[in-house]
Amino acid sequence: DAGVTQSPTHLIKTRGQHVTLRCSPISGHKSVSWYQQVLGQGPQFIFQYYEKEERGRGNFPDRFSARQFPNYSSELNVNALLLGDSALYLCASSSGPGSSREQYFGPGTRLTVT
C-alpha cells in the first residue's frame, strides 16, 4: 500500500514568490495535517483538514493557506515567500481528526527561499 505522498520533493523559490505544495494521504484516511520543520527543530503545526473542512490552524500568518479536495488530497499554499519560510514541509494523514490517532507522515517537501 502506498504511504503518504508529497510533491514536489525539493523546490527553490525567490522571496516574494508563491508556492503550492501537494499531498496525497493514505487510502481511506480523511484527515490531513500540515507541519513546518525548520532545521534542528521539531515539526510545527500549520493546518489540519478533515472531510474537507479546516479543523485546526497553528500560529502562522495569513500568507499560509490550505485546502482539501473531495478525494482527500490537500494543497498548502504560501504567498509572498520570506527567507524564513525555508523549511521541510510535512504532510501527515490519519484515519480521523482526533489527537489520539497516530499520524502517518510523508517524506516532506524541502523548500528553499533565496
Next chain:
Amino acid sequence: SQKIEQNSEALNIQEGKTATLTCNYTNYSPAYLQWYRQDPGRGPVFLLLIRENEKEKRKERLKVTFDTTLKQSLFHITASQPADSATYLCALALQTGANNLFFGTGTRLTVIP
C-alpha cells in the same frame, strides 16, 4: 510559556546498552503523548502512543513511561543497535482544542558498534 524539552540534542551509547531519552513539558495538559523516529531527510515515523492514565507502554524493545505529576515521559530502547541511530521526537496531544501534535526538538541518538 509552553515548552517541550527533550533531554539533550545528542546522545551516544554503546551497542547493546539501553538508551533512555527524556521528554519534559511545562504548561501543557496532554491527553496523549506520542514518540516518533525521524531519519535524515525523511518524515517522522510513529513508534508508540501512551495515554494520560497509562503509566507504561511496551512494544518489542521499546518502552515508554508517562508521569503526569512530574510532567515527563521517558523513552527506552533496550539492546540498542546501530540501526536505532536516528532522531527521536516526543509529541503531545492536548485534552482540548485543536487535534494537532506539539513536538519537542528531538534527541539525536547514535548507537556506536
